[in-house]
Amino acid sequence: MCVGVNVVPVTYDDLRRPPLDALALSRALTRPGSLWRDVEVVPEAPSTNALVAARARAGEAPGLVVLAEHQTAGRGRLGRVWETPAGSALTFSLLVAPDRVPAARWPWLPLLTGLAVAEGVRRVTEVDCALKWPNDVLVGDRKVAGILVERVEHAEGAAAVVGVGLNVSMSAEELPVPTATSLALEGAATTDRTVVVREVLRAFEALYGQWQAEGGDLTRGLHEAYVRRCATIGRTVRVDLPTGEQVHGEASRVDADGRLAVTTDRGTRVLGAGDVVHVRAV
Numbered sequence: 001m002c003v004g005v006n007v008v009p010v011t012y013d014d015l016r017r018p019p020l021d022a023l024a025l026s027r028a029l030t031r032p033g034s035l036w037r038d039v040e041v042v043p044e045a046p047s048t049n050a051l052v053a054a055r056a057r058a059g060e061a062p063g064l065v066v067l068a069e070h071q072t073a074g075r076g077r078l079g080r081v082w083e084t085p086a087g088s089a090l091t092f093s094l095l096v097a098p099d100r101v102p103a104a105r106w107p108w109l110p111l112l113t114g115l116a117v118a119e120g121v122r123r124v125t126e127v128d129c130a131l132k133w134p135n136d137v138l139v140g141d142r143k144v145a146g147i148l149v150e151r152v153e154h155a156e157g158a159a160a161v162v163g164v165g166l167n168v169s170m171s172a173e174e175l176p177v178p179t180a181t182s183l184a185l186e187g188a189a190t191t192d193r194t195v196v197v198r199e200v201l202r203a204f205e206a207l208y209g210q211w212q213a214e215g216g217d218l219t220r221g222l223h224e225a226y227v228r229r230c231a232t233i234g235r236t237v238r239v240d241l242p243t244g245e246q247v248h249g250e251a252s253r254v255d256a257d258g259r260l261a262v263t264t265d266r267g268t269r270v271l272g273a274g275d276v277v278h279v280r281a282v
Contacts, residue, residue: 017087017169020067021194028198029065035096035205037063044086046073048093049148049163056095056152056159065201067092071165085174088182090166090197094204097159098212105216106160107258107273110135110149112207113162115226117145119207120200121166125188130231133251133260134273137166138231141281142181164200168193218256227254232279237262239271240278247271248282 022041029036045051045068052066070086084091098106117137118129121144129145130138137145145166152159167175167182169191175182184191211222227233232251239247239262249264259272260279 016191018192018194019069019087020197022067024194025065025067025198025201029201035063035208036065036201037061039065039067041067041069044068044070044072045091047071047163048091049150049161052093052095052163053150053152053161056161057154059155060095062095062097062159064095065092067197084165084167084170084176087193088170088174089168090164090193090200092164092197094162094164094201095159096162096208097157098208098216099157100212101216103158104257105218106151108211108216108218108222109160109162110147110273111226111254111258112211112222113147113149113164113204114145115222115229116204116207117147117164117166117200118229120203121145121183121196123203124195124199125183125190127183127186127188129229131226131229133230133232133254133279134258134276139181139186142179144181144183144186162204166196166200168196223254223256230254232260232281236282238278238280238282239269239276240280241271241275242277251279 020041022039026039029039048066048068048071052064068091071091111134114131114135114137118131121127121129127139132138135147136143145164148163150161152161167180169184170182172185207222233253235251237251247262247264247269249262251260252263253261255261255270259270262269
């Protein structure tokens with residue numbers, strides 16, 4: 001097994017925000033048989049997704065994790081830019097190649113990732129998270145994490161870059177929008193980013209391994225687990241489409257392909273994540 005560790009010099013300029021411990025993460029996660037092959041921490045990056053995608057196209061093997069102490073131009077869905085104060089968030093990207101899952105089931109990756117974030121956060125911080133379809137993690141009605149998954153084509157086939165941004169120690173004044181929150185603001189038992197990301201990556205590995213082993217077949221538990229945590233289901237929502245059209249109705253279910261079904265007065269609309277701009281509770 002080849003293990004690489006890129007260690008950021010440890011400084012404690014802000015005692016609330018100690019640096020990520022790359023060595024501890026590597027020792028905990030890159031064991032024999034693990035999904036994770038290489039854990040790296042970089043001091044700063046415009047976008048960890050862009051960094052990992054470039055390395056994937058250059059031939060990087062799956063199992064890479066890159067975390068940034070400071071991400072200066074993070075990207076969300078539809079090209080939205082996302083930035084946080086240095087050391088206040090977890091901003092990281094994973095490189096995976098779900099070759100045992102049909103391409104039609106790959107849209108489940110952001111949903112699976114949201115479930116992993118919610119589970120990992122709950123285990124170590126005691127903050128109970130819910131999921132907003134398709135790619136947000138909430139505490140109550142406030143967003144604590146976002147996810148962006150991108151498919152990358154390379155010489156050997158295709159891979160997926162999974163990006164996560166999780167607000168950890170941000171104060172109310174540092175939040176980008178009033179509808180956001182952070183683990184610190186929610187009374188987390190710990191805001192040690194090394195501890196939190198370790199548990200998130202362990203939760204992702206378990207869920208991803210199950211998903212791969214079952215060939216993307218969600219009838220054996222993953223779908224049920226997602227639905228249990230999805231706060232969107234059962235709520236009256238307004239869905240904004242790229243055309244400017246709005247769909248109003250009740251979010252009735254998430255189907256086997258990860259699409260949201262909305263029951264309207266004209267029938268049921270089934271929408272994929274790529275079909276929508278916003279989903280808002282009414």
